Structures are given as structure tokens and as C-alpha cells.
Amino acid sequence: MSPLYSGTETSPLTGILRDMIEKTVERAIRFETYMSLCLYHETYGYYRTSTKKIGREGDFYTSSYVETSMGECLAAYMLSYWSECSGSSAGPLHVVEWGEEKESLQPIRWMP
Known part of the structure; x- marks a missing residue:
């Protein structure tokens, strides 16, 4: 488990996903839908937030950031x-x- 996430916190996106899943007969959503919401939700998606994504303070490095x-x-x-x-x-x-x-x-x- 990540030291930044204990497993007990939830984000607003968690509630959106939970509601969406509970409204389906199968109580499931497609992985494509899940990833799309996690990455691109208009308010809570990973790429919609203003946090730094790449570099020393971000989540990962790419070759263009090294040199x-x-x-x-x-x-x-x-x-x-x-x-x-x-x-x-x-x-x-x-x-x-x-x-x-x-x-x-x-x-x-x-x-x-």
C-alpha cells in the first residue's frame, strides 16, 4: 500500500464511480469507462488537475525530461x-x- 494512500480515503471521483457502478444491472462498468473517468473526468481526472505530472516533483520522468x-x-x-x-x-x-x-x-x- 502506498504511504500516501491508506485505503480509507476517498475522492469525489470514487463516489462518482461507485454511483455509476451501482446503477448498472451487472454492478460493473467497462475498464475503458473507468480509465477514461480516472484520467479525463472534467473536474477530478488526472490530466484535468493542475498538479505537476512529469519531473522530479511529478509522478514520472520521460526521456525528454532527463536531457x-x-x-x-x-x-x-x-x-x-x-x-x-x-x-x-x-x-x-x-x-x-x-x-x-x-x-x-x-x-x-x-x-x-
Whole structure:
């Protein structure tokens, strides 16, 4: 058991989930529904709260938070691939970075 959670506390989301389960004939909900509510509930979902998710004070680290080398390697590969496939005749290379908050590829400005 986590030292932060003794098993006796409940959050408002626990009550929402309990009510939802009790209203079903099977007294169960799909795992997909459970995870969706836990992560994305408009008020109590994990990704809807303002607490820090990634980094030393957060819940986990990702490679982009350790240092910039992952982004630099990825950018170098993308530039090489773009040059081999089409070169500058294809126009600019558009890169979309998705993830939590940090935008580690954004500072890389030498890409076309």
C-alpha cells in the first residue's frame, strides 16, 4: 500500500464511480469507462488537475525530461530522412510534437 494512500480515503471521483457502478444491472462498468473517468473526468481526472505530472516533483520522468539528447537525435534523424527523401524541393518539414507540457523539440531551430 502506498504511504500516501491508506485505503480509507476517498475522492469525489470514487463516489462518482461507485454511483455509476451501482446503477448498472451487472454492478460493473467497462475498464475503458473507468480509465477514461480516472484520467479525463472534467473536474477530478488526472490530466484535468493542475498538479505537476512529469519531473522530479511529478509522478514520472520521460526521456525528454532527463536531457535534450533524445530530441537532438530525433531532430538529426528527421533532417537526414527529409534530405534523402525529397530535399528542399518538398518545402518545409513540419514536425508535430505531442506530449506533456515541455516541448523539448521546440528549441531546435536549425531544421528547414
